[in-house]
Amino acid sequence: MCRPILLLTFLLYAVTAAAQGEPASPAAADSAPPQPADAPATGVEVAPAATGVEVAPPAAASAAPETGDDTYKLKVQELETRVNELKEQIFRSKSRLAILKETVLASSIAGAEARVVHKNEMGSSFKLEKVTYSLDGAQIFSRTDTEGKLDGQEQIEIFSGPIVPGNHLVSVVMVYRGNGYGIFSYLNGYVFTLRSSYTFRAEEGKLTRLGVVGFEKGGVTTDLKDRPAIRFDTELVDSRKAPEASEKRAGEDR
Numbered sequence: 001m002c003r004p005i006l007l008l009t010f011l012l013y014a015v016t017a018a019a020q021g022e023p024a025s026p027a028a029a030d031s032a033p034p035q036p037a038d039a040p041a042t043g044v045e046v047a048p049a050a051t052g053v054e055v056a057p058p059a060a061a062s063a064a065p066e067t068g069d070d071t072y073k074l075k076v077q078e079l080e081t082r083v084n085e086l087k088e089q090i091f092r093s094k095s096r097l098a099i100l101k102e103t104v105l106a107s108s109i110a111g112a113e114a115r116v117v118h119k120n121e122m123g124s125s126f127k128l129e130k131v132t133y134s135l136d137g138a139q140i141f142s143r144t145d146t147e148g149k150l151d152g153q154e155q156i157e158i159f160s161g162p163i164v165p166g167n168h169l170v171s172v173v174m175v176y177r178g179n180g181y182g183i184f185s186y187l188n189g190y191v192f193t194l195r196s197s198y199t200f201r202a203e204e205g206k207l208t209r210l211g212v213v214g215f216e217k218g219g220v221t222t223d224l225k226d227r228p229a230i231r232f233d234t235e236l237v238d239s240r241k242a243p244e245a246s247e248k249r250a251g252e253d254r
Contacts, residue, residue: 141156178190178191
């Protein structure tokens with residue numbers, strides 16, 4: 001009597017559970033893991049994708065290495081840039097030279113001129129062996145001669161031409177050797193080096209004549225070894241007229 005009642009109760013429980021979608025028994029429910037609705041029929045478990053994770057796009061491909069052509073083009077561009085810079089520098093230099101040339105020409109057109117002449121008025125007791133001239137610090141003439149040819153020239157033109165108006169400095173060095181005889185033979189052992197400078201002024205429209213003279217100063221009572229000296233004679237004339245002296249100055253070496 002009890003067994004039919006138990007069987008009927010079990011069947012009633014099974015029918016009720018089937019209607020509610022529950023497993024037939026608690027044991028069966030625990031043994032079978034839940035499956036997702038779209039799980040494949042093969043029984044392979046597929047894990048759902050995690051939410052909130054941002055998937056980064058694939059990294060961009062690295063830049064292709066430079067080839068020989070790229071390196072050559074880069075060097076050519078650098079050379080072109082450098083050449084353009086040099087052209088600009090040359091252009092600026094030409095501009096400065098043009099300005100300087102105009103300045104010099106303007107000074108020359110103004111008519112300032114100068115003529116420097118070396119003169120030898122020494123007696124036979126002194127032989128000129130060397131002479132050097134500088135104008136405003138730059139050497140413009142130098143000659144050495146121990147054979148007597150230099151001493152035999154009474155005049156030598158040192159400089160002649162246009163000059164910038166204003167003050168100019170002439171420096172000169174003359175080297176004489178003693179040429180004594182008789183009681184003055186002691187002069188043969190002497191070498192006289194004379195140095196002197198002189199400032200003259202060049203004026204627009206004028207010609208400045210400067211004579212640099214080696215001469216014997218003093219008189220008959222002056223010892224021969226004390227006689228060599230340098231004198232500067234200047235003459236300022238109008239270069240546009242006949243060469244007549246309008247001013248003359250003389251300076252003696254001290």
